[in-house]
Amino acid sequence: MIDDLDLPFNDDSGDHDRRRGRRRRHADERYGPGPYSHGAQGHDQYAQDPHGQGGYGQDPHAYGQTQYGQDPYAYGQAHYGQDPYGQDQYAQDPYYAQDTYGGPRSGPPRGGSRSGPPAKRKKKKKKGRSGLALTISILLLICLGGGVFFAYQRLADKFITPDYEGDGKGEVTVVIPAGANGLEMAKVLKAADVIKSEKAFTTAFEKDPNGKSIQPGTYKLRKQMSGAAAVAMMLDPKSRLVNGITIVEGWTSFKIFKFLAEKLKLPEADFKTAAADPIKLGVPPEWFKRKDGKPESKSIEGFLFPDTYEFPKDVTAESALKMMVKRFMDVTKALNFTTRVENERKLISPYEALIVASLAQAEALHPEDLGKVARVAYNRLFKSSPDMQCKCLQFDVTVNYSREMAGLEPKPSSGLTQKELTDPKNPYNRNAAMFVPTPINSPGKKALEGAMAPPEGGWFFFVAVDKAGTTNFSVDGRQFCTDKRLAVKNGVLTDAGC
Secondary structure (H helix, E strand, C coil): CCHHHHCCCHHHHHHHHHHHHHHHHHHHHHHHHCCCCCCCCCCCCCCCCCCCCCCCCCCCHHHECCCCEECCCCCCCCCCCCCCCCCCCCCCCCCCCCCCCCCCCCCCCCCCEEEEECCCCCCCCCCCHHHHHHHHHHHHHHHHHHHHHHHHHHHHHHHHHCCCCCCCEEEEEEEECCCCCCEEEEEEHHCCCCCCHHHHHHHHHHCCCHHHCCEHHHHEEEEEECCCHHHHHHHHHHHHEEEEEECCCCCCHHHHHHHHHHHHHCCHHEEEEHHCCCCCCCCCHHCCCCCCCCCCCCCCCCCCCCCECCCCCCCCCHHHHHHHHHHHHHHHHHHHHHHHHHHHHHCHHHHHHHHHHHHHHHHCCCCCHHHHHHHHHHHHHHHHHHCCCCCCCCHHHHHHHHHHHCCCCCCCHHHHHHHHHCCCCCCCCCCCCECCCCCCCCCCHHHHHHHCCCCCCCCEEEEECHHHCCEEEECCCCHHHHHHHHHCCCCCCCCCCC
């Protein structure tokens, strides 16, 4: 009977079984084993007296009748009266699909397994899994937060300009090279930690209407300044250490050496020694290639770019010349000089174009004439004219350059003798075939542009016709003589030679 208690289960079916067990025990005690048990043959023991007599006769429990009166268990009558739950608790008992008084009870025997699905046990939560889930959730949140922060940083870098605040601190000296634009200035400043980002400076530089008036030179600034503060300080004349040295367009290397030696307080011999190896100073070897069949002449001439330079206090002759060569390389790169000459002036090399640029720089009295003089040089070498007796340049300035090479002072054209002008032993004589061995001075940017892309024209001759430097260009000897007579009339020449 203990099995019927099913104590471990605390559910409705368990309570039902316990109530049913109590009623069966009560009936057994009161009436003895009867309708609640089956005989050996499966018949009700009261249906027939085993001794052949009526015994009790009709089953006292049959059809709701008992020997004592009303069967307390008959079809819906509660033993103690009205079922406290308002209905017979066995009316819907799943174990009494047919009442025990009407036939054998169907369903499992007492003590057997329950019918219907077993009650679900409540599963205990596993703390290990819950802890792991919590840890994973936290890690995912951290990763997600890190991703959001990284994305924010990327967006901030793109849309928010990194910049220092205020006027900075300490002191630092920076050198802004000649010809530097806003971005190039910003790179110099950022390298010295004057500004936090190039964009911080260029933004302020472009917004300030005076930004483009910032000059090359040496500036005393502060570290970690805002971009706007850096621009403002560079516009202040007090911040610029004025000790710039200007190299004039058209100066020869010999004049440059002497001038720098005086300004920088260095021996002139140091400059000549350093200039002996132009490749060491930064001139690429391919720059000396030529197409006129003459041997290469590796000279520094032409590569010392004319500009204003801010030389540091510890400058040497070699470092000064390197600065000037670098400036030349920067300018020609910006002009795309070598590529354009090779593609557009197919008969000459970039070095030969540099020679022509130096000739134009020496001969032209006005910038607008530089390209025309270059065109005259090309026409004399590569075109024919009945008024030309040779494929030669016939520029007097080349002879004067040879004088400087020899340590002599240059002369005006009127002071040069015919022997000096046409000396066959001098490779720079005015009748020397094709190009002279080297450039004859340091041409400026406009002269380089004129030699790289000269204007179209059939000119073979030119002459300054007045003291203002007005130059007339002509295509033949007859017009050239007319122009020279005008120059004589205006006191520029003493003899037309025609």
